[in-house]
Structures are given as C-alpha cells and as structure tokens.
Amino acid sequence: MNGFFNSVVYRAFMTYSTLLFDLDGTLTDPFVGITRSIQHALERMGAAHIPEAEDLRWCIGPPLWESFGVLLDSDDRAVQDRAVAFYRERYTTEGLFENTIIEGVERLVADLEASGRRMFVATSKPHTYAARIIEHFGLLPHFGKVYGSELDGTRSAKADLIAFILEQESIASTDCIMVGDRKHDLIGAKANKVAALGVTWGYGSREELEAEHPAAIFDRPQDLGSWVLTG
Known part of the structure; x- marks a missing residue:
C-alpha cells in the first residue's frame, strides 16, 4: 500500500x-544550494577531485562535518572546520535560497x-x-x-x-x-x-x-x- x-x-x-x-x-x-556550496568548499580546500552534484546527494541530511570528513578523507576537526567555513562562504550569500x-x-x-x-x-x-x-x-x-x-x-x-x-x-x-x-x-x-x-x-x-x-x-x-x- x-x-x-x-x-x-x-x-x-x-x-x-x-x-x-x-x-x-x-x-x-535544497539540492542546488547545498551541492554547489560543497563543490565551492572542496575547490577552496584544493581537493584533487570535485564530485558532480548528483554524486553529492548523500551529503544532504547529515551534519556537514561528517560529510566533509568523508569527502576529504580526514578525521581532523580543524580540516573539517575549514571546509565548513568555505561552504558557508558561498551558502550564506547564494546557496541559502537556491x-x-x-x-x-x-x-x-x-x-x-x-x-x-x-x-x-x-x-x-x-x-x-x-x-x-x-x-x-x-x-x-x-x-x-x-x-x-x-x-x-x-x-x-x-x-x-x-x-x-x-x-x-x-x-x-x-x-x-x-x-x-x-x-x-x-x-x-x-x-x-x-x-x-x-x-x-x-x-x-x-x-x-x-x-x-x-x-x-x-x-x-x-x-x-x-x-x-x-x-
């Protein structure tokens, strides 16, 4: 049923x-705003690989620190904090209402x-x-x-x-x-x-x-x- x-x-x-x-x-x-802001953060972090938006669907829901820990393969909270700061750099100005x-x-x-x-x-x-x-x-x-x-x-x-x-x-x-x-x-x-x-x-x-x-x-x-x- x-x-x-x-x-x-x-x-x-x-x-x-x-x-x-x-x-x-x-x-x-929030798909567009979140995925674009994650991509922005990964670029700013100098990540070797930036996933396509569709490959970031799993990131919608969990805490950002958890997602960036996986995406950057790092348990270092300072690294995750930097990524979250870069994410917010775009999200607060553009991504919020995408x-x-x-x-x-x-x-x-x-x-x-x-x-x-x-x-x-x-x-x-x-x-x-x-x-x-x-x-x-x-x-x-x-x-x-x-x-x-x-x-x-x-x-x-x-x-x-x-x-x-x-x-x-x-x-x-x-x-x-x-x-x-x-x-x-x-x-x-x-x-x-x-x-x-x-x-x-x-x-x-x-x-x-x-x-x-x-x-x-x-x-x-x-x-x-x-x-x-x-x-």
Whole structure:
C-alpha cells in the first residue's frame, strides 16, 4: 500500500499532539544550494577531485562535518572546520535560497496547525539559516519555533537536538513524533524514545528508512497528513 509501513500497531493506540519536522529534503529541496556550496568548499580546500552534484546527494541530511570528513578523507576537526567555513562562504550569500518548497508541504502544515497540533522544525542546519529559509517560504507562522544546530556544530546530531527540543518545550516523548527523510532523523528520534515517520520524497531511500523501523513511511505529504489527522 502506498505510503504505509509498520503503521497498524501504532494506529491502534497512538495520537501525537506535537510534530518535529526535519528541513532539508522534508519541507524543502535544497539540492542546488547545498551541492554547489560543497563543490565551492572542496575547490577552496584544493581537493584533487570535485564530485558532480548528483554524486553529492548523500551529503544532504547529515551534519556537514561528517560529510566533509568523508569527502576529504580526514578525521581532523580543524580540516573539517575549514571546509565548513568555505561552504558557508558561498551558502550564506547564494546557496541559502537556491531551494524549493516540497509540493504539498504548505497544505500539510496548514492542515496540521488547524487541527491544533504543535509543530517545530528540527534540523541539523544552523538555526540562523533554517529560520531564514522557513520565513522565506512563508512557513514560519505554522511553527512554534525553528530549532537547529549552533554555528560551531553543537546539536548538529539529531539525537542531541531532539533531546534539547523536548527539554526546552516540555514535551513528553510519548506525545511527539519526528518526521524526516534520512536515517539520522529516525535514529535521533529513537534515541529519545520518540516515534518517527519517514518520507520518501527527500534524500533517503525506502530501504534506509525501513532499516530504522519508523511508525510509517509516506510517499506524499497528503498521505502523511491523513495519517496524523485520523489518529
């Protein structure tokens, strides 16, 4: 059936009053801005090989330090920090808005807000950038707050970020569900005993999502909305 995985067990008894949404690949498609900024950083770092944009799709979702560690084959945090600084050199001036909203997302968040659900953005991207993107697409009024990492990478891991949101907003883990397109979103939710929903319109494969056993997986925003609203 289109969209559902492991959902029958949850639907028998769970209703969620709060939703946490990943940003990149879940609410918006940042492919152009992120991949061009990574290529810029690699050029500035003098990398021997600059991958084509399509070969950098896997970098959308994980923390930048993790991606540059792989791309530069270096565990040296100072090297990774330099690469992130070069990435931001382009991203903050050009890449931030080389971005499009996912079709159906505006209706999804409007319907969820109208139902009385609380919603927060939970992204590994620095919150200063994430808030500008959410505001740019007119989504800010639907969210209680935009949560993200600090510029130094603090809370870039989803487990740390979700724990911080639960504490700051006094949210019980049993009342909350995380929505994301990559395994990092689902792993972070699981670490905090928060249920999770996977979405296939982003950058994680169905196999990647299924491996983390989310409550359900959806192919379209309207299916996700129906699932939540009929709970």
